[in-house]
Amino acid sequence: MRNVAPSSDTDGLKRMGDDTVNEMACQELVEVITDYLEGTLPKSDRARFDAHLATCPGCREYLEQMRTLIRLSGSLTAKSIESATRDSLLRAFRRWRDSQTQL
Amino acid sequence: MPVTNDRYESVVALETGNRASEAELIDRLRCGDQAAFTWLVDTYSPSLKRLALAFVSVDAVAEEVVQETWLAVLTGIGRFEGRSSLKTWLFKILTNRAKTRAVREKRTVRFSELGPEDGDGPAVSPERFLPPDDPSFPGHWSTPPHPWSVVAEQAVIRRETMEVLRRGLENLPRSQRTVVMLRDVEGWPAHEVCAALDLSEANQRVLLHRGRSRLRSILETYFADDA
Numbered sequence: 001m002r003n004v005a006p007s008s009d010t011d012g013l014k015r016m017g018d019d020t021v022n023e024m025a026c027q028e029l030v031e032v033i034t035d036y037l038e039g040t041l042p043k044s045d046r047a048r049f050d051a052h053l054a055t056c057p058g059c060r061e062y063l064e065q066m067r068t069l070i071r072l073s074g075s076l077t078a079k080s081i082e083s084a085t086r087d088s089l090l091r092a093f094r095r096w097r098d099s100q101t102q103l
Numbered sequence: 104m105p106v107t108n109d110r111y112e113s114v115v116a117l118e119t120g121n122r123a124s125e126a127e128l129i130d131r132l133r134c135g136d137q138a139a140f141t142w143l144v145d146t147y148s149p150s151l152k153r154l155a156l157a158f159v160s161v162d163a164v165a166e167e168v169v170q171e172t173w174l175a176v177l178t179g180i181g182r183f184e185g186r187s188s189l190k191t192w193l194f195k196i197l198t199n200r201a202k203t204r205a206v207r208e209k210r211t212v213r214f215s216e217l218g219p220e221d222g223d224g225p226a227v228s229p230e231r232f233l234p235p236d237d238p239s240f241p242g243h244w245s246t247p248p249h250p251w252s253v254v255a256e257q258a259v260i261r262r263e264t265m266e267v268l269r270r271g272l273e274n275l276p277r278s279q280r281t282v283v284m285l286r287d288v289e290g291w292p293a294h295e296v297c298a299a300l301d302l303s304e305a306n307q308r309v310l311l312h313r314g315r316s317r318l319r320s321i322l323e324t325y326f327a328d329d330a
Contacts, residue, residue: 026232026244027225027239068251070287073283091267
């Protein structure tokens with residue numbers, strides 16, 4: 001399935017002109033997307049990125065997927081330490097506390 | 104703390120019931136309040152262990168590193184001046200200890216050099232795009248992303264999605280996994296990840312980009328198979 005045309009310009013020769021060589025292709029967008037999200041993409045590329053997004057539903061979905069991925073990653077939980085480790089830490093804490101009060 | 108990241112900075116504020124400030128917690132700890140210590144251990148140990156596992160390969164060694172970190176907190180809390188946040192201080196102690204252990208384990212801990220699996224390979228397979236000589240739209244999608252961003256967070260499938268993501272993360276090359284874990288899972292700001300792993304900002308971004316791109320593609324495959 002072909003994607004929605006990013007512009008009405010389908011004339012191959014005309015695409016070599018100033019307006020279109022500057023246009024961001026989807027293949028470039030997926031490689032600079034992290035720079036975009038990190039805010040480190042140069043201003044001119046950022047403008048090209050935004051201009052491309054405005055016309056390309058595929059890339060809008062791609063960007064949304066990246067944002068969703070980051071949100072999901074942020075809610076991954078970590079396994080805690082073993083309860084034996086925790087118990088031994090609490091014992092160590094009490095020893096430490098008692099040694100403090102003796103001073 | 105130069106950069107504030109909501110998830111990163113608000114853990115202490117999120118304490119349920121007792122909204123102790125960090126300074127209060129530290130005071131309570133100094134006074135020998137076991138509840139304060141228990142709360143800190145329960146709150147931060149999972150993250151500390153996950154970070155330790157970025158440096159050492161054996162689970163039991165990671166447990167020991169976490170334990171050593173808490174013991175160092177007890178002996179050092181009297182000198183802690185609060186110039187950095189408690190969490191930053193904790194992670195700094197852990198990182199130093201984990202690195203020492205990793206050297207003893209003779210494990211390579213250099214993150215500064217990108218591995219062959221980190222530096223190359225496109226985010227998306229070139230076959231998904233129209234070829235460079237396409238007369239109309241070179242480099243544009245020939246097979247656009249299978250849409251899943253909306254369904255991914257629906258409650259019914261969320262649990263399975265998270266499991267796919269967890270496995271995907273575990274299987275990333277180690278340096279990518281560590282950066283994605285610290286940035287996206289733990290919510291660290293970029294400059295702290297660079298400092299903890301001795302990485303340049305550019306390399307940190309490359310690793311983050313490769314890791315995220317790979318995870319996105321894993322989720323896309325999962326949702327496409329599901330459809």
